Amino acid sequence: xxxxxxxxxxxxxxxxxxxTALRATYGNxxxxxxxxxxxxYELKNAGPxxxxxxxxxDTLHAIFKKYNPTQVYLLAALLSATGEQNPKLAWDLNxxxxxxxxDLALFYQTAKVYWxxxxxxxxxxxxxxxxxxxxTMDPNTIYGISKLAGERWxxxxxxxxxxxxxSIRYPGLISWxxxxxxxxxxxxxxxxxxxxxKGSYSSFLSAETELPMMYMDDAIRxxxxxxxxxxxxxxxxxxxxxxxxxxxxxxxxxxxxKHIPDFKLTYAxxxxxxxxxxxxxxxxxxxxxxxxxxxxPEFDIAKLTSDMLMNLKK
Ligand code: SER
Numbered sequence: 001x002x003x004x005x006x007x008x009x010x011x012x013x014x015x016x017x018x019x020t021a022l023r024a025t026y027g028n029x030x031x032x033x034x035x036x037x038x039x040x041y042e043l044k045n046a047g048p049x050x051x052x053x054x055x056x057x058d059t060l061h062a063i064f065k066k067y068n069p070t071q072v073y074l075l076a077a078l079l080s081a082t083g084e085q086n087p088k089l090a091w092d093l094n095x096x097x098x099x100x101x102x103d104l105a106l107f108y109q110t111a112k113v114y115w116x117x118x119x120x121x122x123x124x125x126x127x128x129x130x131x132x133x134x135x136t137m138d139p140n141t142i143y144g145i146s147k148l149a150g151e152r153w154x155x156x157x158x159x160x161x162x163x164x165x166x167s168i169r170y171p172g173l174i175s176w177x178x179x180x181x182x183x184x185x186x187x188x189x190x191x192x193x194x195x196x197x198k199g200s201y202s203s204f205l206s207a208e209t210e211l212p213m214m215y216m217d218d219a220i221r222x223x224x225x226x227x228x229x230x231x232x233x234x235x236x237x238x239x240x241x242x243x244x245x246x247x248x249x250x251x252x253x254x255x256x257x258k259h260i261p262d263f264k265l266t267y268a269x270x271x272x273x274x275x276x277x278x279x280x281x282x283x284x285x286x287x288x289x290x291x292x293x294x295x296x297p298e299f300d301i302a303k304l305t306s307d308m309l310m311n312l313k314k
Pocket of ligand 1: 118120143182185
């Protein structure tokens with residue numbers, strides 16, 4: 001059967017790059033970008049686009065009916081920092097958007113569904129270093145709570161109804177093509193823009209705040225590799241731990257100084273995002289992803305730093 005793919009939330013940081021990658025494999029016309037906002041020129045002109053709000057069940061239903069997709073990627077969400085400003089909206093979008101899509105995927109017998117989770121599912125009592133797949137999880141942001149509940153729903157739909165739903169717990173994603181979406185890890189993107197523009201950056205996270213991060217190229221490749229993996233190799237239907245690199249603002253600044261020797265990093269105090277970062281892991285044990293579907297990151301801190309600077313300079 002020919003693949004038809006819906007990407008819901010196509011204009012965000014991940015969607016922008018995922019749509020392009022999927023179109024390169026499946027053909028432009030077979031990957032339908034969907035968002036509540038008008039896409040940029042490139043995305044819109046390369047292939048089909050639909051205005052869709054994942055909370056609007058009727059429109060969503062009409063889109064499933066129109067395209068009868070074999071794969072659906074649901075990326076529409078409110079992230080950790082933005083979510084704290086509007087907890088009820090974050091819960092509504094992150095949870096009911098997911099349930100709407102899971103139900104329609106069952107109804108239309110969509111072959112595979114992808115939904116992203118996050119390191120935000122962990123909390124203050126989770127182990128901080130090499131955080132394992134299975135451990136105490138007590139998220140204290142609405143984003144993290146909605147992602148953990150979403151993971152349980154994904155597993156439930158798989159166990160009860162046989163839906164082939166797959167998921168990854170993304171770390172902070174670093175990219176240059178589209179702006180980040182209001183997360184706690186966004187400093188690691190802003191720092192590159194300011195380093196090039198101003199030669200200095202004021203970090204909202206403290207010098208020693210270590211967090212798991214990943215370059216977008218790795219994240220997109222990993223996502224597609226998980227979706228391509230044979231179903232019987234996957235033991236986890238909640239969401240896979242997914243590791244890239246881990247670093248602090250201080251260490252990232254030192255790496256940037258190899259390219260921009262005078263780069264200055266200062267620290268802003270009392271930012272609410274610090275508390276969120278302090279509740280998250282420093283590094284991730286992703287041995288299930290490595291063993292079950294061959295996951296291996298390619299970008300270390302040196303490689304992602306030079307790639308970011310090179311592309312942003314253009
Ligand atoms: N990058 C996300 C955030 O900071 C983590 O999933 O919210």
